[in-house]
Amino acid sequence: VSGFIDRLESLEKIKDKVLKLIRAYVGIGICQSLGAIFLLFCFPPVFKFLFADISFKAPLMVFFYFLHHACDGSAQIVEGRTWFKIIEISLRNGMDKGFSRNFWVIYAVSQNFQLILGQIFLWSALAVTAEFGINQASFVVNAVVYSGVLLVAVSKFILPVAYKLRQCPCNGEKELPC
Numbered sequence: 001v002s003g004f005i006d007r008l009e010s011l012e013k014i015k016d017k018v019l020k021l022i023r024a025y026v027g028i029g030i031c032q033s034l035g036a037i038f039l040l041f042c043f044p045p046v047f048k049f050l051f052a053d054i055s056f057k058a059p060l061m062v063f064f065y066f067l068h069h070a071c072d073g074s075a076q077i078v079e080g081r082t083w084f085k086i087i088e089i090s091l092r093n094g095m096d097k098g099f100s101r102n103f104w105v106i107y108a109v110s111q112n113f114q115l116i117l118g119q120i121f122l123w124s125a126l127a128v129t130a131e132f133g134i135n136q137a138s139f140v141v142n143a144v145v146y147s148g149v150l151l152v153a154v155s156k157f158i159l160p161v162a163y164k165l166r167q168c169p170c171n172g173e174k175e176l177p178c
Contacts, residue, residue: 021177022163024082028075029156036149038064041124043145082108110158117155121148 004024011017040046041064051060124144132138
């Protein structure tokens with residue numbers, strides 16, 4: 001991450017820096033989405049459907065859970081370190097005002113959306129589990145799990161999509177280039 005940030009900092013144009021940062025954020029989103037898919041594979045109805053005839057079910061379940069943590073956890077670490085370094089660099093170079101005006105607002109909305117979806121998914125899953133007990137194959141349980149995976153995965157791409165659709169205003173090279 002530090003090497004990436006050093007290469008990012010060495011670029012001349014802010015537009016190039018932001019473009020590389022957006023691409024990195026897409027990679028982080030893909031990695032976290034893979035983590036969500038691996039966790040979905042651990043959901044008993046999905047696991048039974050996909051791997052019913054496999055003799056080594058227990059190690060496979062552990063492997064998918066490990067892959068979930070490896071993908072999701074490493075993406076979160078990279079994301080956190082990247083933003084920490086970006087903030088440090090922007091403060092050190094006195095770029096905070098112009099740089100943060102648009103980019104950090106979109107980033108904050110993205111993060112808050114992810115947190116809200118995560119909390120809704122967590123509490124919905126707890127409520128549905130309490131209501132339906134061990135019937136994990138019920139429609140309601142499946143709807144909560146699948147929609148939760150989809151919504152959380154989609155939320156990771158709010159920032160790149162907002163950038164691509166040019167949802168942030170631009171006032172020249174000193175501002176965030178859209």
